[in-house]
Amino acid sequence: MFVTYILSQIRAYLRYRETVRELSQLNDRELDDLGISRFQIASIARQAAVA
Numbered sequence: 001m002f003v004t005y006i007l008s009q010i011r012a013y014l015r016y017r018e019t020v021r022e023l024s025q026l027n028d029r030e031l032d033d034l035g036i037s038r039f040q041i042a043s044i045a046r047q048a049a050v051a
Helices: 003-025 028-034 038-050
Strands: none
Touching: 003 038
């Protein structure tokens, strides 16, 4: 049970890092097209990690 929890937390963290990396590679115009400001990237990545 504890191992399953730890693995799910690791997977969530990896999803978070991947989302941050991908969104950070976009330029400001591409982010604007998506309706995202650069300062919102971490928040959006956190939401994506828990979904």
